Every structure is written in structure tokens, then in C-alpha cells.
Amino acid sequence: MSLLVVGLSHRSAPVSVLERATLTADAQVKLVQDTVAAEPATEAAVLATCNRIELYADVDKFHAGVAELSTLLAQHSEVGLEELTPYLYVHYEDRAVHHLFSVACGLDSMVVGEGQILGQIKDSLARAQELHTAGRLLNDLFQQALRVGKRAHSETGIDRAGQSLVTFGLEQLAVDTPVEQWARGKRALVIGAGSMSSLAAATLARAGVAEVVIANRTQERAERLARILTEADDNAVAARSVPMGAVRDELTRADIAVSCTGATGLVLSAEMVAAAFEGRTGEPVADTGPGPEPRKEKAAEERQTPLPPTSVGAEDGCPLDLSAPGFSVMGEAAVAGMDAATLEQHAAWAAGGAVERREAGRRGPEADAELIGALAATAAAVGRIPELRRPEPVAVVPRPEPVLFLLDLAMPRDIDAAAHRLAGVRLVDIESLAEASADAPMAADVDQVRRIVSDEVAAFGAAQRAAHITPTVVALRTMAADVVASEIARLDGRLPGLDDKQRGEIRQAVHRVVDKLLHAPTVRVKQLAAEPGGAGYADALRTLFDLDQETVAAVSRAEDDTKTQDQQHQNAKNRGPA
Helix, strand or coil: CEEEEEEEECCCCCHHHHHHHCCCHHHHHHHHHHHHHCCCEEEEEEEEECCEEEEEEEECCHHHHHHHHHHHHHHHHCCCHHHHHHHCEEEECHHHHHHHHHHHCCCCCCCCCCCHHHHHHHHHHHHHHHCCCCCHHHHHHHHHHHHHHHHHHHHCCHHHHCCCHHHHHHHHHHCCCCHHHHHCCCEEEEECCCHHHHHHHHHHHHHCCCEEEEEECCHHHHHHHHHHHHCCCCCCCEEEEEEHHHHHHHHHHCCEEEECCCCCCCCECHHHHHHHHHHHHCCCCCECCCCCCCCHHHHHHHHHCCCCCCCCCCCCCCCCCCCCCCCCCCHHHHCCCCCHHHHHHHHHHHHHCCCCCCCCCCCCHHHHHHHHHHHHHHHHHHCCCCCCCCCCCCCCCCCCCCCEEEEECCCCCCECHHHHHECCEEEECHHHHHHHHCCCCCCCHHHHHHHHHHHHHHHHHHHHHHHHHHHHHHHHHHHHHHHHHHHHHHHHHHCCCCCHHHHHHHHHHHHHHHHHHHHHHHHHHHHHHHCCCCCHHHHHHHHHCCCCHHHHHHHHHHHHHHHHHHHHHHHHHHHCCC
């Protein structure tokens, strides 16, 4: 069996596709169940965040696995397979391990170094364990990914390379002002009470806002979050909860609104935002969308207006250079010595501002004489060679300073993107965060984290290969123990006069001989199996000693059951009493 991951993220797909492909909690459960039910896969787990959807599986066939996992992703995300396929990526075996470890360290996040992904990986593993879709491979993989992520954050300064999505979003809202200074004294509305919304509320409290209002569909969760914020030992803030129906009124009083819900439709429409702005300022909100095109009649009229004299040949794009001594703007002297192609270029430029380069000598002498005469006559009449003025700069109406700040961290989006155009409103959403983070500086610590990931991938591969041969070694030693027991029993029948002490000495001697004979080969085979390409040693061992395949499989199942029980017990301890 081999590890396979098929997915899409902000790096492979536009936000519009990610938005439509978002999986609900129920869809995630059904996806992993259907994946395990499919023929190529025996284990499955899904990692779904606001900017990635990835399906991990242990498969026995690569091509069949890719086809099946891709189809299942398309079915459960309700985006057609043909449309989804160009945005999917596939990682297999070591590359799949490397990908998840990089994700766990925050190297593949929209904001490099953010640590929220560790909690999302932990939730993904817990869900797969509860559904019994995570076996030995995915249990080992996700647990190791969590350890690698924690190691990266503790041993390096990867946290300095970026911030959480919440912090990064607030920095984009504050522009060039420190978040603490920008947020101090403002009133905040947080829509949603999940992990991202809770983080946003706590971050705003630390930044010094005067009040946090929590709105959520489940009132109890909103009340609980408000109570936590109010009773915090440090950075306590005035907080209260409201039902979702009160969002419209609360938006009128808020300076900052952060939304991150699981809603499939818009939570705040552009009309609601505009009404909130008008409610707090008493003035209608202006739309700063693109203005109408200039009237063609006016443009034509401007072209007919005589142009004032300008410096000849100095206009941008003009093909003539009349700055050299000896040229005059009057009469034939202005064009003397210039070939017909150059004059034709200038005529075209003067007529429309665009020059089509032509090779000299393409016209005959008669055409040259006609062009020279026409241009000379024009120069004599107006006192200069005709040319175009530079266009007047277009006046840009500055946007007023925003009084309402909106941060949309949901996928699909909670806030209508049309709110971008409203004057006095600043909206930052997942799409704008993706654009901003593309230019974010990378810390030097990123290279160190990449080295950690490479080392951990190699160690994980070695451990998996060594673990692959362990059941075979256990089966070999079990067979040897059975042979010893059989021979001791046979000896007892042939030598009934031996006392207990003698039998014990003989039994111990035989066990020592067997152990010494098996020690070196079993240790060496584990070492060899841990190396790349070492999987074949288990097959060779089974063949050489004629080991029963079912016995080896039984050992594997027993080990898997023990590890699963241990992990479930540990998860229960971590969750604590309900």
C-alpha cells in the first residue's frame, strides 16, 4: 500500500473555484467514508481549511487511486470533474509525506508560518479516527506531521516569516498603521463563533478594541465566547453576544466587522453594508466603481481644435529628431535630406499617435515627391511640422478615509465583494489576502524549516519501511519459539527420567541457541529494510523461512489495533471531561 494525496489550494486554484469547492462538515464525513468504500483505498482522511481541500488515502494502485480520489472530490464538492481537474495536484509516497509536513510547518499556507494549520490537522486526524478510516499509515503520518510542525515552530523563527491569517488580515485593514494603534478604542463585530472567529475576537481584544460583539447562529456558543473574552486574566474586554438577526443593527454601530461562518450564502450584502454606513454617518454612501467612457463627440471636437505650437520633435513617440543643427521649421529645409519612409511615419503619428515602422525605399520617386511636397506645404502654412499634444492627465477622485472596516475570512465568502466599491468602506477578503501575501517577505528561517522537513521525511520513510518488516520478524521468532516448544516436548517424551532442573537447563540452552542464530539476521534485515528500496527484504524473509502470510497479517492487525486504542485513549485524555 502507498500514500496518495489529491487536492487543491490557493496555490493551484483561483479563489472563485475554492469558494465553490468548499466542503461542509457532513460532506467531509461522507467523503472519507466513500473513499474507504472505494476499491483502491483502505484508509482515508480529509484536510479541509478556508484555502485548501486535500484527500489523503492509502491506495494499492496509483492510477486507479488518482482517478477515484479525483472523482470523489468532484462529487462531494459539487464542482464538475472536468472543471476541477485543471486545478488538482497529486503527490505520491515520499512527495505526499513532504507535502503534508510542509503544510504542517506553515510553508504552504497563504501566510507563511501561521500556526492555525496544526489545529486543523489535529481535527482532521481525530475525525478519521472517530470514523475508523485512519489505519496505521495515516495515524503515523498525521501524528508525525503534528510533531514536525511543533518542532519547526519551537526550533526556528518561522513565526517571524508570517502571522496568522487573522493578524495578516487586520494588518491589511490598518495599512501602514500598527494594528494596536489602529484598533484602539474601536468597536468590533465578530460574526461566527468557530475557531477562526474566536481567534479574531481574541486578537482584537489584545489589540485594544473597546468592545467585541459576537453574533452566531447558535446563541450558546456566542455567549460562551463573550464570557471567555470578558473573564480573561489578560486583555479582558467588554464583550456581549447577540443573535444573527441583530447583525444589521450592530453593523451600524461597529467600526470593524470580522466574519467567518460556514454559511453557503452571503452574510453581509453590499446593500446591508451601504445601509450600515448611511446609518452611522447620516450620508448616502458613494460607489467608486469605474466611471463612464468619455463621449466620442467631445473627443472628436478636441481633435478638430487647432493645436498650439510646441517644441518640434520633442513629443513622446515622435519619430523625427529635429534637434540637430541646420534644421528649420519653415519651408523645404525642414524636410530636406529625410527619406520618404521617415516622413510617412511622422504623418501616421501626427494623424493618430501610432507609428507603423516601414522600410525605406518601398515607394517610388513620385510618391516620395508627393509626400515631401505635402509636408513642406503644411510646415509653411502653420509654421511647424504637425504633431499631437500629450493627452491631459485624467483627474483621479481620491477615496475618502474609511470609517467601516470589513474582514472576510470565510470560504465561500461571507461579505459581498461589491462592498469593495463603496466609498468609506475598506474590505479585505481571502482573495485580496492571497494577492497581498504573494509579495510578503520570506524570513531566513524558512530555509531551516525546509531542512527540518527534508530530514523528517527521510526519517518517516525509514521508520515506515522498518515497520513494514516488523510483522515478518515477529512471525519468524514466533515460528522459532513454536519449533523450540515442540522439540522440548519431544525430548520430555524420550527422556522421562530428567528432573525439572535438567529440563530447565536444556530448555534455556535451546532458546539461547535459537536467539543467537536469529539475532544478527533480524537486526540486519531491519536496517536494510529501512533503506530506500528495502521493502523487498520482508518478502525475501517470508520466502526463505516459508512463513505463513496469514500469520504475518495477524501480527500487523494486532499492532494496528493496539496503536489505535492507545491513540483513542490519548485523544480522550487531551479532550478531558465533557
